[in-house]
Amino acid sequence: MRVVIAEDLTLLRDGLTRLLKAFDFEVVDAIDNGPALLPALLRHRPDVAIIDVRLPPTQTDEGLKAAIAARTQIPGLPVLVLSQHVEPLYARELLTDQAGGVGYLLKERVSDVEQFVATVQQVAGGGTAFDPEVVAQMLARREPLAGLTAREHEVLRLIAEGRSNAAVAAQLFITEKVVSKHINNIFTKLRMPPSDDDNRRVLAVLMFLNA
Amino acid sequence: MTIRGRVRTGLSAVADGLFAIGLALLNPAVLGLWLVGLVLGPVPVLGPEFLGLATTVVRWRADLERRIGTRAGVPMRRPYTPRPDPAEVGDRQWLRWLLTDPATWRDAAWLLPGALVAIGLGLLVLTITGYGLAGVLLVPLWLFLGGIWFGYGLFWPTTNLAEAWLALPQGLVVVTVGLIVAPLLRTVNLRFARLFLAPTRGAELRLRVAHLTESRAGAIDAQAVELRRIERDLHDGAQARMVAVGMTIGLAERLVLRDPAAALKLLAEARATSTTALVELRHLVRGIHPPVLAERGLEGAVQALAMSLPVRTTVTSHLPSRLDTPVESALYFAVAETLANVIRHSNARTAWVTLRHTGGVLFAEVGDDGDGGADPRHGTGLQGIERRLDAFDGTMSVTSPPGGPTVVTMELPCVSSSPRT
Numbered sequence: 001m002r003v004v005i006a007e008d009l010t011l012l013r014d015g016l017t018r019l020l021k022a023f024d025f026e027v028v029d030a031i032d033n034g035p036a037l038l039p040a041l042l043r044h045r046p047d048v049a050i051i052d053v054r055l056p057p058t059q060t061d062e063g064l065k066a067a068i069a070a071r072t073q074i075p076g077l078p079v080l081v082l083s084q085h086v087e088p089l090y091a092r093e094l095l096t097d098q099a100g101g102v103g104y105l106l107k108e109r110v111s112d113v114e115q116f117v118a119t120v121q122q123v124a125g126g127g128t129a130f131d132p133e134v135v136a137q138m139l140a141r142r143e144p145l146a147g148l149t150a151r152e153h154e155v156l157r158l159i160a161e162g163r164s165n166a167a168v169a170a171q172l173f174i175t176e177k178v179v180s181k182h183i184n185n186i187f188t189k190l191r192m193p194p195s196d197d198d199n200r201r202v203l204a205v206l207m208f209l210n211a
Numbered sequence: 212m213t214i215r216g217r218v219r220t221g222l223s224a225v226a227d228g229l230f231a232i233g234l235a236l237l238n239p240a241v242l243g244l245w246l247v248g249l250v251l252g253p254v255p256v257l258g259p260e261f262l263g264l265a266t267t268v269v270r271w272r273a274d275l276e277r278r279i280g281t282r283a284g285v286p287m288r289r290p291y292t293p294r295p296d297p298a299e300v301g302d303r304q305w306l307r308w309l310l311t312d313p314a315t316w317r318d319a320a321w322l323l324p325g326a327l328v329a330i331g332l333g334l335l336v337l338t339i340t341g342y343g344l345a346g347v348l349l350v351p352l353w354l355f356l357g358g359i360w361f362g363y364g365l366f367w368p369t370t371n372l373a374e375a376w377l378a379l380p381q382g383l384v385v386v387t388v389g390l391i392v393a394p395l396l397r398t399v400n401l402r403f404a405r406l407f408l409a410p411t412r413g414a415e416l417r418l419r420v421a422h423l424t425e426s427r428a429g430a431i432d433a434q435a436v437e438l439r440r441i442e443r444d445l446h447d448g449a450q451a452r453m454v455a456v457g458m459t460i461g462l463a464e465r466l467v468l469r470d471p472a473a474a475l476k477l478l479a480e481a482r483a484t485s486t487t488a489l490v491e492l493r494h495l496v497r498g499i500h501p502p503v504l505a506e507r508g509l510e511g512a513v514q515a516l517a518m519s520l521p522v523r524t525t526v527t528s529h530l531p532s533r534l535d536t537p538v539e540s541a542l543y544f545a546v547a548e549t550l551a552n553v554i555r556h557s558n559a560r561t562a563w564v565t566l567r568h569t570g571g572v573l574f575a576e577v578g579d580d581g582d583g584g585a586d587p588r589h590g591t592g593l594q595g596i597e598r599r600l601d602a603f604d605g606t607m608s609v610t611s612p613p614g615g616p617t618v619v620t621m622e623l624p625c626v627s628s629s630p631r632t
Contacts, residue, residue: 054506061506085493085502089515108489111482137519 001124004046006031006063007082008056016050016110023117034062041070041077048124052107053083053090064090075099080123082107086134095128100202103129103162122162128202129162138205147189155182160205221390224397225340227283231400232333234275238326241272245319252306259306266309273318276325276404283394285401290314290410293421314414321407328403332396340389346382350375430602444495452488456481500540509539513546513564520550522559522579528566534573538625541603542575545596549577549619552592557581557617573623583615596621 003025007013010032017027028044031037034055041049049070055062067079078101081094086106094102103123109131110116119129135157148156151172158168165183169176192200248265251258270291277287291314298305309315345352349363353375363378364385410418463477496502504512510528517524533539546564553562559581567574587593587609597607605623 054502059505083502085497087503087515088518089503089507089511092518106489108486111486140519140521 001047001121002026002028002044003120004029004031004040004044004049006037006040006049006051006055006066008032008052008054012052012107019110019113019116020050020120025120033057034066037063037066038069041066042073045074045077048078048080048101048120050080050082050120053081061090064093068093071097071099076101076126078124078126079103080105080120080129082110086131086137088134088137091130091134091138095202095205098202100128101126102202104134105129105131106133119162122164127162127164128160128205130160130205132157132161135160148186152182152186152189155179156186156204159183159201218390221393224283224393225336225389227279227397228333228336228393231279231329231397232337234272235326235329235333237272238322241268242319242322245269245322259302262306263309266315269315269318269322273321273408276401277408280401280404280408283397283401285398285405287401287405287409288415288418290317290408290414290418292414292417313411317407317411321404325404325407329400332400336389336393336396339392340386343382343384343386343389346378346385349378349382426598426601426604429598433598433602441495441499444491448491449488449495452484452491456485456488459484501543504539504543508533509543510566512539512543513566516543516547516550517564520554520562522554522562524550524562524564526564526566528564530566530568530573534568534625538573538603538623541599541605542573542621542623545599545607545621546575546577548592548596548599549621552585553577553579553581553617556585557583557615559615559617568625571624573625575621575623576618577621578616578618581615581617582613583611583617584613585609585611585617585619593619 001024003020005013005016005020005027007016007030013030013032017030020027028046029040031040032055034057037051037055049067051063051067053061053064055066064081067081071077071079075097076099079094080103081090082105083090084107086104091104094104101123103119105116105119109119122129138160139153139157154172155168158171163171165176165179169179172179186204187200190204192203245265245268248262252262274289277289280287292308292312295304295308298308346363350372353372363375364381365377459477459481463474463481466474466477501512503515507515508530510526510530513528514526517526550562550564553559557579559579562577562579564578565574565576585593587597587607593607593609600607600621600623603623603625605621607619607621609617609619611617
């Protein structure tokens, strides 16, 4: 799987490269600044890009902007954004095109190597994965979720964190069948018609972010 | 302004004229009291006490006029020098403070001429409007008194009912003139008072220096406390945890050959501790300068803040570009603190934030639909916000009637920096 990395801190950039290589990813480019990122993404068209929100020269949110710009030109380009802090605002901006293939994690999640690699693969496969901290902040705003049961809350939280149905089932000690039943209930309560199957998970997450 | 608004302003100005006459009648008594105080001043024990009392009355009267002026759009600030620290009421130093303040003498000098001007202008307003009212009411009066009437306006004397009816439009015109003139005359009266009661250039500078000294001291104190807190948080939190991580990894190194399972457990523990240290550091960074504020500026940071609140909060913002970092930061924390108050105390269901930058002043308004009754004199949170803004010459005002809604308005003078490149 071909990966582009954008991270300005040498230590982290090299660490990420080494980690991904150890899991048989091919790191096609490792960028250390904002302006070079968009051209690199458009040239390499990687299977997934791992991008730091804050990049030189402005040290603001160049990485995030480049990621969003790249996705307008290559719709659905899988992007995993890493940051020292997480903001639901940024998560919402990443999701606005509703195309999926988006992740947004705290940098420290890298230290759980296997979970991190699983998340990279999830995003590369078109899924969404949000940091538990973002998800917790979203769910703290109860309003749009008033109708959901406690169990449905839990399921939704795990979906937003990027888990598959099987993983959700394992975590909650229930069968996959029950999980999909919960998910269907959630979609019904959030008034999402079954017609546009593929991205209803993304839509559900987006709905909370927009609330 | 709408016609209704103009009428209302005119009527309130007429009422103020009447009020001003009443107050002006007090002035001679106040002046008399003060003069007696001056004469009695040298008398031991009682003299200074009495003079102090008389001066307090003079200042009360002057302050009343200043408040009226500020309400009617002729703002006057208090010109008095602050009371020297060791001065006790009634002692020599206190008396010297009262008497050497030029503002005391200017107050006294205003009392008589101020009264004359207020009475003159007030009577003028009352006469015009009164005469107008007489014209409007002439017909019923004329009929009631049975034609014994000497005339009104152009028709002098009034000889028949038709001419009496014509007094009505004339009266209306005169009333209108009265309502238009009343606010102007009120302003003239207050401008005259301002000549005496507002601070002179020197007093203005003195007040400014006093204010700056105070706000600078507040800012430095707050800064020192903040640095101390950061130091302590780092020392007790992240730093200690990193030491623990090092120790645990060292232990794991020793165990890795002899007892790999125990070493693995230790490594997992070290990783968990490093994660906790990161969480602490992140909270600390957010408290110093929220990353989203650095990345997106005031607008984005307030939007992000609004998203994270349990109360539905809408943000409207008209900011031209990034502002100076210290100003952004000060206003951000002020808004954050205000919103925290909303969550904690107001029972509000919705809140809103407006950000605006006009004429070199940055405005922020935070409102909610909660219980109201917030009082800046009692909440330490609100006082903290005031101090924070004060360091930038900013101000905060709170309107919060019981039952709500609460609106907190903050103003910071600042220039917006050039658009970001």
